[in-house]
Amino acid sequence: MNRVLTAIVEPGFFGSAPVHVALLAGGVAAVVSGVVGTFMVMRGQSYAGHALADISVTGGSGSFLIGISPLWGFAGTSVAAAGIMDLIGVRRPRGRDLATGIVRGAGLGLGALFLYWDTTHTSTTGATVTILFGSMFTIDSSVIPVVAAFGLAAVGIVAALYRPLLLSSASSDLAVVRGVRVRTTGALCLVAIALAVSLSALTIGAVLSTALLVGPAATALRLTARPALVMLWSALTGLAATWLGILLAFDSYYWPPERQGWPVSFFVVALVLIFYLLAQACPAGRAGKPGRGVGRCSPRS
């Protein structure tokens, strides 16, 4: 029994301080992204989420230049960009995608410049990989309280606005008639998405960050028709992918090439995809009428 366990969990896993930090920060990021991602997917804001992730590269790479944690950079730029996108959205609803694309392009260009300086002027050679693809085992433990605070803020926003967000996702007119302040609700939801994106950017990298928002939510949508349970399943799916990913990455130090270790982000994103595919294969018609979306494992009609 013990030998089976050590084959799965390589010795030293639970005793390693970087693993503790990774489990903690990764876990918070996964749960927050799972919960917030549910609303991002339901509201059809995935494109906005991807744009925020791309723009967070600018802040992340900038923060290396001035020597602060990339989390501050990720969060600073993505929340600011969320505000700008909201302003643009009000004045020119039709031009929103276009304007988002332009802001995104400009942000990434600035990010490219910062990354160049990161790797040439300062000696942080790993900066590019850390910012774009994350490296959970190198997260500084001092950043944990900030991770927790951002996570609480994002989940707090979504939990407080649960019903208004749900109703305005169904129909913005119905929400207005019911007395929902649709504009404020939408803007706050975008801030929650920006915070979730920055947490995921810290753990699995800015480029991959939306994988933790989209994948688990899309998986959970297949499993249940109850809105509150979707958030729960989404959070659990993200958490399982992250923690299993950390375990596999730790184990991979003993895989070829010897003593190199595979990137955690690869495992997390691969597991998210596997979970999604498993949910797609969920047997149809297990409960209720087939094709009507009753209960669990409903088929897409």
Added chain:
Amino acid sequence: MMTEQRAAPGQGDPDSREDVLTVDGVTARLGGREVLHDVRFTIGPGEFVGLIGSNGAGKTTLMRVILGLLPPAAGQVRVSQGGIGYVPQKIQLDPDMPLRARDLVGLGLDGHRLGIPLPSRSRRKLVDEMLGAVDAGHIADVRVGHLSGGEQQRVLIAHALISRPGLLLLDEPLASLDIASEQEVVALLARIAREQRIAVLISAHEMNPLLPVMDRIVYLAAGRAASGPTDEVVRGEVLSELYGHHVDVIHVHGRVLVVAGRGDGLDIPIERAAPAAS
């Protein structure tokens, strides 16, 4: 602009009745174009009123003004007694959206409140009753995105009714329905208006399905309105005045046809020929 207090002869004693809705000289513009001109009518408690007009006559604009979604350029709208329940024509929902019929109905009760609702027996009972009242009890756990047009309509009616409004506003509820479900929905609405004393304002481009149940009519043409009992409004002189050219009203087997022209050209039933009418 505040003169016409007795302009609307509804049922009952005009002195004791407090209007559920007062539309008082409303003018509305969309992109600089005047879509509604000095529209005025009132609706009393429990009245079933049809808002009839061809496409482009301004029905949807008037609905949006009443709902407060569009501010009028002139005039005002007063709503009393518990506010408005609104039933949009159709909502576009992804089949994957995790929102069951019972969730949508529940959001009609407390969709504006903060926080995640805890499971509550009384809330569930209320939602079940409401779904039962619109004959939708059997689809309570089906995702809204999976419902047919008629089913979704009934769930949206339950969503609008659960907050006990004084007035139910329906935007072209018959437009996307086949004839059988059309009659079902009309009968259902008439029953609700009668049993729960809720006033109903229902927009439609065809008045015939509503004739048996309508107490009064608000007829819109080219942005102007005439209102009153159906047989007083749907007359050649009244509608000709409204349209600004000659119109005949023909009764055939209990149905009404509104026909433009004097028979010397191409006669077109106005209700079916939107662009020709405006």
